[in-house]
Amino acid sequence: MAMVEIRFHGRGGQGAVIAGKILACALFKEGKWVQSFPMFGVERRGAPVTAFTRFDEEKIFVRSNIYEPDHVVVLDQTLIQAANVTNGLKAGGCVLVNSPQAPHHFSTLDRYAVAVVDASRIALEHRLGSRSAPIVNTAILGGFARATGLVSIDAVVAAIVEEVPVHPEANASAARAAFEATAIAVDCGLVRAVGTT
16 A cells, blocks of 8 residues: 555644544554644634644655645535645545535535535534534544545544543544444545445
8 A cells, every 4th residue: 555645624623633643543553654743823723724644554754744635634614615625635535524514515526535424513412622612533533434444443442542631432432423424425445445325
């Protein structure tokens, strides 16, 4: 398998940076070489945040931001209109969106495989964050595991328990719930087929 690169787009307070770190931890548990790092700009709640994770079967020597990701994870669907979240996304790449909408709602993303999960609802059901600011990072990782098949949900849950100091059980449950609730318009997985929903 060639190196795989994932870019996270979120807003301050949603946990995009931690999501990248947890995903790297989960992939490491599965024997991959990993990198995870944020790109900092205006550091305030609600401001756009970008984070990156890359992994490979071999040691990684690249030390740059990710400009041509294989997959994009969008923690706030309003960023689709506010920023070019698909900039550089490779052909056949997957866009996972935190949204209550069905995948076909995102017609502007029709060049890519689209998956959606209502991570905000799931976070609130598990009392993660507040109604005005749900913390969706662990739920979105469950969706990523389902949509791409690049990491197992068990590895994601193990990484959450290890890396999340507050309410690890609730966060792990949110990831599992999101894994089951993810809707996929076109198969995002490069490893396994999960079919359409």
